[in-house]
Each structure stands twice: as C-alpha cells, then as structure tokens.
Amino acid sequence: MTELDFEFLRAYLKQRSGLALTAEKRYLVESRLAPVCRRFAFATLHDLIGSLKLPHSGDVERAVVEAMTTNETFFFRDRTPFDMFRDVVLPQAIQRNAARKKLRIWCAAASTGQEPYSIAMLLQEAAPRLAGWQIDLLATDISGEVIEKAKLGLYSQFEVQRGLPVQWLLKYFTQIGEQWQIAASLRSMVEFRQFNLLHGFEGFGTFDVIFCRNVLIYFDAPTKSDILARFGHSLAPGGALLLGAAETVIGLTDRLVPDTKNRGLYGHAEVARPTALRAAVG
Incomplete structure (x- = not known):
C-alpha cells in the first residue's frame, strides 16, 4: 500500500465513520483489509482502494468500514x-x-x-x-x-x-x-x-x-x-x-x-x- 493509498483511506474512513487513523495504524489497515481483498477478488490493497474511488462502490465500502471498526465487547464490560x-x-x-x-x-x-x-x-x-x-x-x-x-x-x-x-x-x-x-x-x-x-x-x-x-x-x-x-x-x-x-x-x-x-x-x-x-x- 502506497503512502497516497493510505492517506486516501484515512480521509475516506474519517468521512464515512469518524474513525481517525494515525500513521502507526498502517499495519492494522493492511491486516484487516486483506480478507476484504480476498472476498472481492482484488489482487492488491491498491486495487481495493482504487475501487473505493469509483461510484456505486456500496458493498465494498460497507465491507471496508466494517473491517476497520473495532467490535471488542463482552458482558458487563468494566463492571x-x-x-x-x-x-x-x-x-x-x-x-x-x-x-x-x-x-x-x-x-x-x-x-x-x-x-x-x-x-x-x-x-x-x-x-x-x-x-x-x-x-x-x-x-x-x-x-x-x-x-x-x-x-x-x-x-x-x-x-x-x-x-x-x-x-x-x-x-x-x-x-x-x-x-x-x-x-x-x-x-x-x-x-x-x-x-x-x-x-x-x-x-x-x-x-x-x-x-x-x-x-x-x-x-x-x-x-x-x-x-x-x-x-x-x-x-x-x-x-x-x-x-x-x-x-x-x-x-x-x-x-x-x-x-x-x-x-x-x-x-x-x-x-x-x-x-x-x-x-x-x-
């Protein structure tokens, strides 16, 4: 993933979910979006990010946002x-x-x-x-x-x-x-x-x-x-x-x-x- 790809993704996620990705989270992006690439048959993260720039990328957009969302939870968390x-x-x-x-x-x-x-x-x-x-x-x-x-x-x-x-x-x-x-x-x-x-x-x-x-x-x-x-x-x-x-x-x-x-x-x-x-x- 290039620096330009990462910067685009940071702005994209901020606009759509509020998620503020810092530079040190780049490894997290790569690990979480790899399964999305496989799901939609993108050869690289660059291809996946390129698809987000196209109109009508609804399914891919939802998959990217959900993949980057943290869902850690458990019953009576922090009591x-x-x-x-x-x-x-x-x-x-x-x-x-x-x-x-x-x-x-x-x-x-x-x-x-x-x-x-x-x-x-x-x-x-x-x-x-x-x-x-x-x-x-x-x-x-x-x-x-x-x-x-x-x-x-x-x-x-x-x-x-x-x-x-x-x-x-x-x-x-x-x-x-x-x-x-x-x-x-x-x-x-x-x-x-x-x-x-x-x-x-x-x-x-x-x-x-x-x-x-x-x-x-x-x-x-x-x-x-x-x-x-x-x-x-x-x-x-x-x-x-x-x-x-x-x-x-x-x-x-x-x-x-x-x-x-x-x-x-x-x-x-x-x-x-x-x-x-x-x-x-x-």
Missing part, C-alpha cells in the same frame, strides 16, 4: 458502569419518571449485543420496581454484520465466559450445541438498528440513559465534540450519559458535565449549574 446503572442511574430514573412510567435507554455502540443484553438483564432483575412501565431499549452500531449477530443473541462458550456471572448464564441463556442463546424475552426487549453516529439523532427522540462506551476514543476532537453536543440534545432533563473509562466531555462540550460522585457518568450542564450555584450561595 463499574453497570453497577452504577443499577445502583445510581436506574433508581434516579425510576423516581424521576414515576408519574409517566416510561424509560428510554440507548446503547450507541452496541457491537454484537453484549452491552444492551447486560442492561436488559439488570432491568429484568429490577422487574418488581418496573411493573407496568414501558421500557424502550435501543441498540445501534455502524456495522450491519454485528447487528445481525446481536439480534440472534447467540454466543460461544468463550463469549459467555467473559464477564457473565454463571448464575445469570444458567438463568437467562439456553445451550444450543456448543453455543448459548439469550432468552427470547430478553431479545425482545432490545431494538437493534444499524446507525452511524456521524448522522443526525433527531429521529430517535430523547433518552433517559445513553451508553456510548469505548467508541469516542477512535475519533478526533472535533468529531467527539459534535457527537457529545448531540448527545446533550438527546438526553431528557436529568438524564445520564455513560462513557468509557478513558473518555470524557471535559474540553469537548459545555452541554454536559461530569457527575462529581460517579466517574464516567455525565449529565446536562443546565441541570447541574443550579445545584452548583445553590452550593456557592450556601
């Missing part, structure tokens, strides 16, 4: 955000929405489904407190391939051993041959949809909780700022945004502020500021 959801975010949302009995949650980088299904299990465990509630759980990802896998809810032994408590494996999954499938009742709780975070969120409405963990780290600062600002618009008053441990809103947007007691949890700036003013006056 703390899920404990925070169970112990802090969910009780607050239940109290805040008690009158209308409705809760909307968005997993904005769902990958193969482990994150939204982890949330679904926590919601199922909280079922007595949510009796009579309407729960909307939306899970999106840029990759159509991983969304299709997520809809099936079918996982290998290795995948269910990563973060999933044994008692919940036995409670919520059925073994099918050498794989495990999550219960139909939990699959029906999640609406999976292919979606690119670079596109507008307006059609989704507002959410009480947004999970967007370990995806912003792949974007440059202007892209992060834009996405975070739009998350701010998509959060209902008092809503919560959960980011990955290495991610923050600080220096990127003034629409969201960190929760002072819970690392990785963010809320509306306009909700937090009156509290800060009251404290200052007091």
Whole structure:
C-alpha cells in the first residue's frame, strides 16, 4: 500500500465513520483489509482502494468500514458502569419518571449485543420496581454484520465466559450445541438498528440513559465534540450519559458535565449549574 493509498483511506474512513487513523495504524489497515481483498477478488490493497474511488462502490465500502471498526465487547464490560446503572442511574430514573412510567435507554455502540443484553438483564432483575412501565431499549452500531449477530443473541462458550456471572448464564441463556442463546424475552426487549453516529439523532427522540462506551476514543476532537453536543440534545432533563473509562466531555462540550460522585457518568450542564450555584450561595 502506497503512502497516497493510505492517506486516501484515512480521509475516506474519517468521512464515512469518524474513525481517525494515525500513521502507526498502517499495519492494522493492511491486516484487516486483506480478507476484504480476498472476498472481492482484488489482487492488491491498491486495487481495493482504487475501487473505493469509483461510484456505486456500496458493498465494498460497507465491507471496508466494517473491517476497520473495532467490535471488542463482552458482558458487563468494566463492571463499574453497570453497577452504577443499577445502583445510581436506574433508581434516579425510576423516581424521576414515576408519574409517566416510561424509560428510554440507548446503547450507541452496541457491537454484537453484549452491552444492551447486560442492561436488559439488570432491568429484568429490577422487574418488581418496573411493573407496568414501558421500557424502550435501543441498540445501534455502524456495522450491519454485528447487528445481525446481536439480534440472534447467540454466543460461544468463550463469549459467555467473559464477564457473565454463571448464575445469570444458567438463568437467562439456553445451550444450543456448543453455543448459548439469550432468552427470547430478553431479545425482545432490545431494538437493534444499524446507525452511524456521524448522522443526525433527531429521529430517535430523547433518552433517559445513553451508553456510548469505548467508541469516542477512535475519533478526533472535533468529531467527539459534535457527537457529545448531540448527545446533550438527546438526553431528557436529568438524564445520564455513560462513557468509557478513558473518555470524557471535559474540553469537548459545555452541554454536559461530569457527575462529581460517579466517574464516567455525565449529565446536562443546565441541570447541574443550579445545584452548583445553590452550593456557592450556601
């Protein structure tokens, strides 16, 4: 792959997925796109990249973007955000929405489904407190391939051993041959949809909780700022945004502020500021 090919691909991926490739990621490009070359019978990466410059390269474009997207995930990944959801975010949302009995949650980088299904299990465990509630759980990802896998809810032994408590494996999954499938009742709780975070969120409405963990780290600062600002618009008053441990809103947007007691949890700036003013006056 020539330097010009690499520079074209960097700009191409940035425009279509937000992915910001640094120069040291060149080896990653070559290793991940080699299978795409074989799939579409391109002799070289140069030929593959040349095809992206042509009109109507839809199938190849989708394959390239999906190949370069990181889909690392597992059940209850990093555990703390899920404990925070169970112990802090969910009780607050239940109290805040008690009158209308409705809760909307968005997993904005769902990958193969482990994150939204982890949330679904926590919601199922909280079922007595949510009796009579309407729960909307939306899970999106840029990759159509991983969304299709997520809809099936079918996982290998290795995948269910990563973060999933044994008692919940036995409670919520059925073994099918050498794989495990999550219960139909939990699959029906999640609406999976292919979606690119670079596109507008307006059609989704507002959410009480947004999970967007370990995806912003792949974007440059202007892209992060834009996405975070739009998350701010998509959060209902008092809503919560959960980011990955290495991610923050600080220096990127003034629409969201960190929760002072819970690392990785963010809320509306306009909700937090009156509290800060009251404290200052007091």
